[in-house]
Amino acid sequence: MRMYEKHECKVKSESQLYKIGMFAAMNHITVKTLRFYEEQGLLAPAYVDNENGYRYYTMNQMVVIHKITALKQAGFTLEEIKHLNGTVDEKNFLAKKKAALMAQIAELTRQIAVIDGYSADTENTLDTPVLLKKIPAVLTAVMKRRIHSYDELFTVMPEMGAEMERIGCECALPEYCFTNYPEAGYQEEDILIEACEAVTEQREGSAKVYFKEFPEVEAACIYHKGSYDNFPKTYAVLLRYIEENGYTISGCIRESYIDGAWNKDSEAEWLSEIQIPVTREPL
Secondary structure, X not given: OOOOOOOEOOOOOOOOEEEHHHHHHHOOOOHHHHHHHHHXXXXXXXXXXXXXXXXEEEHHHXXXXXXXXXXXXXXXXXXXXXXXXXOOOHHHHHHHHHHHHHHHHHHHHHHHHHHHHHXXXXXXXXXXXXXXXXXXXXXXXXXXXXXXXXXXXXXXXXXXXXXXXXXXXXXXXXXXXXXXXXXXXXXXXXXXXXXXXXXXXXXXXXXXXXXXXXXXXXXXXXEEEOOHHHHHHHHHHHHHHHHHOOOEEOOOEEEEEEEOOOOOXXXXXXXXXXXXXXXXXXX
């Protein structure tokens, strides 16, 4: 049955006719709504009395009312409902609408995840939320080492800087200095690292430094303020966010150093960012 039916001037004896007020009450809608549907070309009365203008509906038209109500609850506009009553391929139209709604759900889920990261319980809350962001592709100078403890980073970084200066490397702006951990899992000792610094161009490498381009990645990121000794607490917040929001770690963990011993007198002013590449299956 089509939503829009032409007015019929004769009463069909085989169909029980209901006045507009009764028909509205039967369908739990208002008379005003029925008149609006008529104006919009969604549902015309089965019969209009030409003498007094009274409008009448049949029981069969309840199917149309239920269809309109269901589609409205599914988020369809009245204009879209009219399209469904036309020459549009209904199955294809509904599939596209479902895909659009799923995309909205995915975006809302992402926004909720950001809120959850921001409002983590006070026991594990830092001054900054977890954020998902694209980290652009970057060309870096790299010094690869296996170190005995994380304290050795304080000697590796200056050594790398001196070697970069010797071979004529120019650091990119904004500066992006980070440690990349090629091996999965946390290690107490015998830790493989790649100390990385973004550069403007690739130069001829040396025995200590080579060049590597990292591709663009989407990463769950969190800022860390203060001493590196407190990294575990920040990692706990970030890893919990990844697990609770259905993400999978998809690349090497990076620790980006924004402010540190080289430009700040107090450890309390050190600023770092932990970046963990992630993926998530679409909903």
